[in-house]
Amino acid sequence: xxxxxxxxxxLCLALFTDVSNSKxxxxxxxxxxxxxxxxxxxxxxxxxxxPVLAAAHKTLLAKSRESLTTRxxxxxxxxxxxxxxxxxxxxxxxxxxxxxxxxxxxxxxTSLDEMKDIDKLIHGKEIDLEExxxxxxxxxxxxxYKITGPELGISSLADAITCRIxxxxxx
Amino acid sequence: xxxxxxGKESSLILLKQGAEATTCALATNYNVSQDFLQGTxxxxxSNFVGRRCVVxxxxxxxxxxxxxxxxxxxxxxxxxxxCMTRARRLGVATPxxxxxxxxxxxxxxxxxxxxxxKDVFLDFGLHGVAEERMDDIAKQIGDAxxxxxxxxxxxxxxxxxxMLIQSGTNQLVLIDFGLSFTSTLHEDxxxxxxxxxxxxxxxxxxxxxxxxxxxxxxxxxxKQWSSTLNKLAQGAALLSYSFSCDKEVESAQxxxxxxxxxxxxxx
Numbered sequence: 001x002x003x004x005x006x007x008x009x010x011l012c013l014a015l016f017t018d019v020s021n022s023k024x025x026x027x028x029x030x031x032x033x034x035x036x037x038x039x040x041x042x043x044x045x046x047x048x049x050x051p052v053l054a055a056a057h058k059t060l061l062a063k064s065r066e067s068l069t070t071r072x073x074x075x076x077x078x079x080x081x082x083x084x085x086x087x088x089x090x091x092x093x094x095x096x097x098x099x100x101x102x103x104x105x106x107x108x109x110t111s112l113d114e115m116k117d118i119d120k121l122i123h124g125k126e127i128d129l130e131e132x133x134x135x136x137x138x139x140x141x142x143x144x145y146k147i148t149g150p151e152l153g154i155s156s157l158a159d160a161i162t163c164r165i166x167x168x169x170x171x
Numbered sequence: 172x173x174x175x176x177x178g179k180e181s182s183l184i185l186l187k188q189g190a191e192a193t194t195c196a197l198a199t200n201y202n203v204s205q206d207f208l209q210g211t212x213x214x215x216x217s218n219f220v221g222r223r224c225v226v227x228x229x230x231x232x233x234x235x236x237x238x239x240x241x242x243x244x245x246x247x248x249x250x251x252x253x254c255m256t257r258a259r260r261l262g263v264a265t266p267x268x269x270x271x272x273x274x275x276x277x278x279x280x281x282x283x284x285x286x287x288x289k290d291v292f293l294d295f296g297l298h299g300v301a302e303e304r305m306d307d308i309a310k311q312i313g314d315a316x317x318x319x320x321x322x323x324x325x326x327x328x329x330x331x332x333x334m335l336i337q338s339g340t341n342q343l344v345l346i347d348f349g350l351s352f353t354s355t356l357h358e359d360x361x362x363x364x365x366x367x368x369x370x371x372x373x374x375x376x377x378x379x380x381x382x383x384x385x386x387x388x389x390x391x392x393x394k395q396w397s398s399t400l401n402k403l404a405q406g407a408a409l410l411s412y413s414f415s416c417d418k419e420v421e422s423a424q425x426x427x428x429x430x431x432x433x434x435x436x437x438x
Contacts, residue, residue, distance in 0.1 A: 151260050154342075171256075
């Protein structure tokens with residue numbers, strides 16, 4: 001669990017593996033009954049924290065201008081992590097599914113108590129954020145973000161993803 | 172240097188002001204010289220979630236009608252972001268794009284540590300040429316332009332001040348895609364190379380023949396180099412003819428090119 005400062009707001013990230021209740025989490029999130037509100041990201045698409053921070057920056061910017069494309073701040077984070085403008089597809093791909101076991105949990109401006117509640121909510125094992133790099137699914141990332149061989153020669157995977165997150169709305 | 176404070180981000184420091192963007196340089200990497208200011212905006216240094224970054228802000232042109240102006244600026248902003256990501260896809264090193272803000276009309280990139288190729292070459296001019304390093308840089312330039320052109324991406328403003336050498340990895344990084352566009356025409360690719368040639372001749376003639384080395388690397392990395400280099404030779408011949416004869420040449424594909432591009436190289 002780690003807290004990051006973005007433009008005066010804080011973002012708390014926690015990485016969980018062997019998650020067994022992803023179906024319930026997904027259902028309660030879609031019903032709007034999830035307390036406290038969090039974003040569930042498919043952690044196998046995440047090789048590093050930086051792209052998530054870039055997506056969070058974008059999300060906070062949209063919120064400050066009251067121009068969110070999705071319904072909530074946290075769903076906007078999941079949408080912004082995707083390289084595609086298609087909302088439903090992005091939420092499906094970058095968010096969790098019924099069978100997800102490897103999940104990154106994110107919450108904006110949270111307190112320690114709320115994070116403890118979230119800990120209890122998720123039936124899984126929390127691991128260190130550093131393990132993200134080793135557990136990322138490279139093939140899936142290459143496919144989702146359409147990353148080419150030449151590009152990897154000049155940049156890291158995290159940078160390639162960050163570029164796409166930033167320029168998605170410019171395309 | 173003026174310091175612009177923005178409520179949202181931490182204080183930004185003005186680097187240099189150009190026609191396109193004002194760039195701010197905190198360190199002495201970029202000299203605040205008023206000379207090569209072309210472009211239409213301001214560049215600042217700032218902080219993006221803990222990482223040092225450069226924020227490029229495009230001016231709005233007051234002489235334009237406001238609705239047209241915002242549309243045009245946005246279009247140029249998006250084009251720049253798109254061209255940068257395309258260049259990356261083609262395997263050309265550019266700074267990582269961190270954020271695109273259409274409201275403030277800014278682009279946020281990673282801060283690349285290292286001197287501009289212009290400064291490196293000027294240094295060679297003053298203290299003698301380090302052949303190996305010069306060779307390496309020229310090779311990287313030719314290689315990068317070859318990859319861009321094969322992907323039909325024209326940089327539009329190839330000068331030594333728009334190329335940085337990243338300290339540590341010594342990798343060439345291309346910046347400023349504000350004038351770039353897509354074209355399959357060999358004339359456009361040849362103009363791109365011509366602009367670079369003029370820039371080298373005007374500023375770095377004391378470094379010897381760099382262009383030859385660049386073109387050699389270009390030949391190696393580009394698959395369609397022959398038609399482009401033919402056009403380059405044709406154009407150079409046309410121009411030297413027109414300057415020597417002092418009259419307008421009709422097939423002026425070359426002379427019809429926007430003078431701004433030529434002028435930017437002749438600083």
